[in-house]
Amino acid sequence: MASLGDMLFLLVAFAVLMVLVGKFAWGPVTKMMGERSDKINNDLDYAENARTEAQALAEKRQAELKNSQADAVKIVSTAKQNGEKQRQEIVDAAHAEVATLKSNAQQDIAQQKADALNSAKDDVAELSLAIATKIIGKELNADDQQALIDGYIKGLGDVNGTH
Amino acid sequence: MNESYPYVKLFGLTFNLTNDLAILITATLTFLLVFWLSRKPQLRPSGKQNILEWVIDFTNGIVKQQMPGPEGNRFGLLAFVLFLFIFINNQVGLFLQVDVGGKTWFRSPTADPVITMTLAMLVLVLSHYFGVVFKGFKGYLNGFISPVPFLLPINIIEEFTNFVTLSMRLYGNIFAGEVLVLLIRQFAFSGLGGPTSFIAGFVLEMVWQGFSVFIGSIQAYIFVTLAMVYTSHKVVSE
Structure with a gap:
């Protein structure tokens, strides 16, 4: 009754079925399922990386923005300082020039005054000599006269309290 | 289904043609179903591929519950084929039973203890x-x-009780279900209450068939689960 043939038949049929299902259905579909889970894993990793990268970039940008603000402040203040310095220099130079000009002018004036005084002295001496010659009709030695006149004029100046 | 089967003797072995025919048909059905479901698998599954992947996830879940480690990977295919094969085995006899010349030619193979014992033995x-x-x-x-x-004697006895309970549970459920299908059919055609018995029998038959689909599914699930429990006892090192 109990049929050994049926057992063998079932075992063979089951083995063949398992091989065929494994080859034609289980294999391709589980492979595809594995690929899918791999892809999902990769995508998640990729998204995580992209997020981290974006965050790093944002932080970097923020830091650079801060840096550039500080730079701008520094540049402006440097420019201000430079301008101030330059202005000071220009003003100082102008002051110096004015002072130089003024002193030059004073020197010129003093020189001219001295020159004029000297030439006036000479003129007065010659005039006095000419007058004296004419008056006393006697030609005096010019150099002796010069010394005499200088002494006289000096005396005049002392009386006047100037010179 | 009248417990009279066509036998053939070949190479000194006895073949019960009813069983062999039914096994051949269910195996072919199983393969065709799975083959059809698995055509052109895609990364983004659609339609029939989803059905197949759901079944694969289901049987993989049974395996992983018992063997969470790497051992479980070896038994995915076995659990999948075993589940589908037993499931279809349980269902075919509910809808198609052929008696010709006083002999049964077609019914669920799992309604024969030899078949369930062979499956249990295999596992x-x-x-x-x-x-x-x-x-x-x-x-x-x-x-x-x-x-x-x-506990050595008890462990040895357990091997036999595992074998007997695994095979007899499946056999008993499916055999009883098909006997009742047949009885209700006989009641419907008995002509006891005229058309009343026919209508009552028709409704009863439908209800019982629906319930048997449920039983067949549960039994396939239980068989695969217990197969994996017994395998995990042997395979997983505590």
Whole structure:
């Protein structure tokens, strides 16, 4: 009754079925399922990386923005300082020039005054000599006269309290 | 289904043609179904591929529940084919039973104890074989004297009770279901109450068939689950 043939038949049929299902259905579909889970894993990793990268970039940008603000402040203040310095220099130079000009002018004036005084002295001496010659009709030695006149004029100046 | 089957003797072996025919048909059906469902698998699954992947996830879930480690990967295909094969085996006889010339030619193969015992034997032999593969021969023998050596007789008896309960549970459920299908059919055509019995029988038959689909599914699930429980006892080292 109990049929050994049926057992063998079932075992063979089951083995063949398992091989065929494994080859034609289980294999391709589980492979595809594995690929899918791999892809999902990769995508998640990729998204995580992209997020981290974006965050790093944002932080970097923020830091650079801060840096550039500080730079701008520094540049402006440097420019201000430079301008101030330059202005000071220009003003100082102008002051110096004015002072130089003024002193030059004073020197010129003093020189001219001295020159004029000297030439006036000479003129007065010659005039006095000419007058004296004419008056006393006697030609005096010019150099002796010069010394005499200088002494006289000096005396005049002392009386006047100037010179 | 009248317990009279066509037998054929070949190479000194007896073949019950009813069983063999039904096995051949269910195996072919199983393969065609799975083959059809698995055409052109895609990364983004659609339609029939979803059905197949759901079944694969389901049977993989059964395996992983018992063997969460890497051992479980070896049994995914076995659990999948076993589940689908037994499931279809359980269902075919509900809708098609052929009696010709006083002999039964077609009914569920799992309504025959020889078939269920062969399936149980297949699973248990595989579990012993993989027990040796995964734990070594010494580890496999140690399994019989664990947790304490005096349990050796009980462990040996357990191997037989596992075999008997695994096969008889499936056989009993499916056989009883098909006997009742036949009885209700006889009641419907008995002409006891005229058309009343026919209508009552028709409704009863539908209800019972629906319930048997449920039983067949549950039994396929239980068979695969227990097969994996027994295998995990042999394979997983505590």
